[in-house]
Amino acid sequence: MTVCTMNIAVVGSGYVGTTLAACFADLGHEVTAIDIDEGVVDRLNRGEASIHEPGLDELIEEHAGDRLRATTDYDAIRDCEVTFLALPTPSREDGSIDASIIEGGARSVGEALSGGGNDHLVVVKSTVIPGTTEGTLIPAIEAGSGEAVGERIRVGMNPEFLREGSAVTDFLEPEKLVLGADDDWSHDRLGSVFEPLIERADPAVVEATVREAETIKYANNAFLATKISLINELGNICKEFGVDAYRIADAIGLDDRIGERFLRSGVGWGGSCFPKDVDALRAAAREAGYEPELLDAAVAVNDRQPERLLALLEDHVDLTGARIAVLGLAFKPGTDDVRNSRAIPVIEGLEERGATVVAYDPVAPAPMREHFPGIEYAESAAEALSGADGALVVTDWDEFAALDEEFEGMASPVVIDGRRVVEPREGLTYEGLTW
Numbered sequence: 001m002t003v004c005t006m007n008i009a010v011v012g013s014g015y016v017g018t019t020l021a022a023c024f025a026d027l028g029h030e031v032t033a034i035d036i037d038e039g040v041v042d043r044l045n046r047g048e049a050s051i052h053e054p055g056l057d058e059l060i061e062e063h064a065g066d067r068l069r070a071t072t073d074y075d076a077i078r079d080c081e082v083t084f085l086a087l088p089t090p091s092r093e094d095g096s097i098d099a100s101i102i103e104g105g106a107r108s109v110g111e112a113l114s115g116g117g118n119d120h121l122v123v124v125k126s127t128v129i130p131g132t133t134e135g136t137l138i139p140a141i142e143a144g145s146g147e148a149v150g151e152r153i154r155v156g157m158n159p160e161f162l163r164e165g166s167a168v169t170d171f172l173e174p175e176k177l178v179l180g181a182d183d184d185w186s187h188d189r190l191g192s193v194f195e196p197l198i199e200r201a202d203p204a205v206v207e208a209t210v211r212e213a214e215t216i217k218y219a220n221n222a223f224l225a226t227k228i229s230l231i232n233e234l235g236n237i238c239k240e241f242g243v244d245a246y247r248i249a250d251a252i253g254l255d256d257r258i259g260e261r262f263l264r265s266g267v268g269w270g271g272s273c274f275p276k277d278v279d280a281l282r283a284a285a286r287e288a289g290y291e292p293e294l295l296d297a298a299v300a301v302n303d304r305q306p307e308r309l310l311a312l313l314e315d316h317v318d319l320t321g322a323r324i325a326v327l328g329l330a331f332k333p334g335t336d337d338v339r340n341s342r343a344i345p346v347i348e349g350l351e352e353r354g355a356t357v358v359a360y361d362p363v364a365p366a367p368m369r370e371h372f373p374g375i376e377y378a379e380s381a382a383e384a385l386s387g388a389d390g391a392l393v394v395t396d397w398d399e400f401a402a403l404d405e406e407f408e409g410m411a412s413p414v415v416i417d418g419r420r421v422v423e424p425r426e427g428l429t430y431e432g433l434t435w
Ligand SMILES: NC(=O)c1ccc[n+]([C@@H]2O[C@H](COP(=O)([O-])OP(=O)(O)OC[C@H]3O[C@@H](n4cnc5c(N)ncnc54)[C@H](O)[C@@H]3O)[C@@H](O)[C@H]2O)c1
Pocket: 011, 012, 013, 014, 015, 016, 017, 034, 035, 036, 037, 040, 086, 087, 088, 089, 101, 104, 105, 125, 126, 127, 128, 160, 161, 162, 163, 164, 272, 273
């Protein structure tokens, strides 16, 4: 069967946009990546990613200069059939969504499409609060293009479920695709974009309205974040009972209605999505007149976990003047992203208690330096542990599981594990957060 290839523009070359652009090129489409950052564009054209994501460099190297090109010029959109908006949708101070960047991007897309031309589908890939596409982005495209959306220019919504650290595999082997559109032509065109992926990976395809697609994304993230907070709450209770929360999670996960995934208790959820998206959903729910009490509680439990880690350490070490190794800075393994990493409140808490922090992460020290320029950064876990009065494990990098004689270099061998990655052993005072 012949699979149709298309000309696709991807606006925004961050974690989502770069993955999208590289994977679409790999699926056979002609892709133009557009970003305002010239450095990002230059690197892409040289065949390099600006972010750390397993498998991404290889794809970009293979397709850059061929099916994948990058530019800062929105006018490239005119030659494309579909444009994906993968722009940031950060939180405002009060937690509500700040749609100003994507609104500006939508306007620029509209301007690039002004003056007539081929049919074009603009697809919102970013996570946006239900109603944003209709109430903010369509008017921005119309303001830029000078024509009503719904005839030549149409709009769809296709939320992204990839995880950082496994973005390429998640994108190329999705469990589901949510195709959001409010008319048949837009559903069909969105379907054509994903046809090669559907052929290859056979995901469940959910046809939804734009507003449903926007909502599915928030519901998905809110459910997962709350699931982790629930296992963390149960884990904290297990710890009080002297019971290993991981053995309990293994048992309850056998119940299909619960499921075994996302039951790893510990220092909590961070990253660029769960905290921002749960906050935006809470704010939007409140604005709509609904008190999201369970989501508030999920956040409260999450906020408490780093303090609980520090309190456990304090049971063993007087932190004033102590040298403490922090193992892991990225919000999860496999990424250099430190946005909302649990390492941030952990390091702040150590500093407040007068401890000296020596941090180690295999890929994320550079972005963390922007948050904490004054702490020490070690080149290896062994160096961080050397002479330390205690260690906190904050990210579950595989290499921490292999640590062994490195602990012998500690001044006092106390390890408090927030991710269940280090093996307890003789000679080590070891405690887990929920076990
Ligand atoms: N990171 C994830 O794992 C993930 C997963 C699913 C959904 N999302 C959602 O996808 C969206 C993008 O997230 P991200 O993590 O990829 O963002 P990011 O911050 O990693 O990247 C955004 C990119 O957009 C560029 N940019 C900013 N303004 C621009 C403009 N006006 N025109 C062109 N480029 C511009 C920036 O230079 C940057 O390269 C967000 O809504 C996010 O919630 C993220």
